Amino acid sequence: MWIKKNHRWALSENEATPESVYKERRDILKKLGIAVVGVPLAANSQAGVLDLFSSKEEPAQDRRIDLSASKPDKYQADLSLTPEDKVLKYNNFYEFGTGKSDPAEKSGGFVSDPWSVKVDGLVGNPITLNYEDIFNKFTLEERIYRLRCVEAWSMNIPWIGFPLSDIIKMANPKSEAKYVAFETLYDPEQFPGQNSWGGSIDYPYVEGLRLDEAMNPLTLISVGLYGKTLAPQNGAPLRLVVPWKYGFKSIKSIVRIRLTDQEPPTTWNRLAPHEYGFYANVNPQVDHPRWSQASERFIGEGNLFSSRRQPTLMFNGYEEEVAHLYKNMDLRKFY
Ligand code: MTE
Numbered sequence: 083m084w085i086k087k088n089h090r091w092a093l094s095e096n097e098a099t100p101e102s103v104y105k106e107r108r109d110i111l112k113k114l115g116i117a118v119v120g121v122p123l124a125a126n127s128q129a130g131v132l133d134l135f136s137s138k139e140e141p142a143q144d145r146r147i148d149l150s151a152s153k154p155d156k157y158q159a160d161l162s163l164t165p166e167d168k169v170l171k172y173n174n175f176y177e178f179g180t181g182k183s184d185p186a187e188k189s190g191g192f193v194s195d196p197w198s199v200k201v202d203g204l205v206g207n208p209i210t211l212n213y214e215d216i217f218n219k220f221t222l223e224e225r226i227y228r229l230r231c232v233e234a235w236s237m238n239i240p241w242i243g244f245p246l247s248d249i250i251k252m253a254n255p256k257s258e259a260k261y262v263a264f265e266t267l268y269d270p271e272q273f274p275g276q277n278s279w280g281g282s283i284d285y286p287y288v289e290g291l292r293l294d295e296a297m298n299p300l301t302l303i304s305v306g307l308y309g310k311t312l313a314p315q316n317g318a319p320l321r322l323v324v325p326w327k328y329g330f331k332s333i334k335s336i337v338r339i340r341l342t343d344q345e346p347p348t349t350w351n352r353l354a355p356h357e358y359g360f361y362a363n364v365n366p367q368v369d370h371p372r373w374s375q376a377s378e379r380f381i382g383e384g385n386l387f388s389s390r391r392q393p394t395l396m397f398n399g400y401e402e403e404v405a406h407l408y409k410n411m412d413l414r415k416f417y
Contacts, residue, residue, distance in 0.1 A: 288348060
């Protein structure tokens with residue numbers, strides 16, 4: 083097992099987890115060849131939440147595959163993680179509908195296996211990965227990251243995945259490559275929202291990063307969370323996780339990763355450029371034109387009556403790891 087001790091976000095998990103839980107989990111993950119890397123959690127992240135999970139409709143059947151062979155309750159509440167059922171039921175995935183419960187309720191028939199993701203553009207070695215490849219060709223790690231949505235709510239999620247840089251290196255980028263463009267599956271039969279948005283979102287959903295952002299060790303391709311493969315509503319079978327940026331950068335159900343020399347178009351920027359920038363770095367000092375970004379509602383344990391706001395952190399708490407990427411940039415201009 084490889085633990086990158088030199089990074090703050092890669093503290094050994096026994097620094098954050100009760101020892102018995104840590105040992106049980108480590109043994110199981112070791113058997114599966116999964117490295118475990120934890121992130122210290124915000125001390126004030128134990129807040130409550132509005133009860134937004136009371137939908138009457140039953141969620142789709144759980145078809146996730148166990149990646150850890152251990153009990154879901156191995157994640158102790160004292161880690162301040164967002165409970166698994168909330169990560170599974172409170173989602174933004176407009177391809178399934180605009181309601182927070184739509185993705186869980188409308189994704190029952192979604193087929194994520196077989197899958198194919200192409201890595202092409204300005205690369206010396208274009209590749210196509212299938213469903214098995216994304217689980218077998220890379221060393222999977224667990225990373226506990228904060229997720230901060232531009233809508234001013236947040237979660238702490240134990241992702242499973244591997245650095246995006248592993249895929250990019252495999253494709254051997256050319257020296258002209260300066261950006262990475264991502265694309266979600268386009269399939270209106272599976273994604274009812276791709277038919278019914280009224281033409282505002284020009285699907286497929288697309289996103290992009292600068293190449294140095296994409297190569298940063300924090301940038302993750304996630305294939306699972308809470309010890310299991312991703313549910314469709316969380317972006318099965320693979321999605322991006324960029325923890326220092328607003329959640330809309332973390333594009334789901336990716337079918338194409340393209341290296342390019344031009345800044346690629348991005349879905350929310352195309353839709354409302356004055357509200358959503360290409361960079362979308364979490365920044366409590368730069369408000370959204372319609373609301374403050376200074377604080378956030380943490381979705382944790384609790385219900386309507388115990389909700390609490392917490393201050394939003396610069397770069398979502400990852401300033402040490404990523405501030406250098408934006409040195410000398412005006413973050414009000416490049417929001
Ligand atoms: N990816 C696609 N393809 N479509 C989407 O609507 N929503 C984004 C992002 N990725 C979205 C997407 C937004 S706004 C957020 S906050 C996160 O996914 C939410 O991820 P989660 O539902 O797994 O918490």
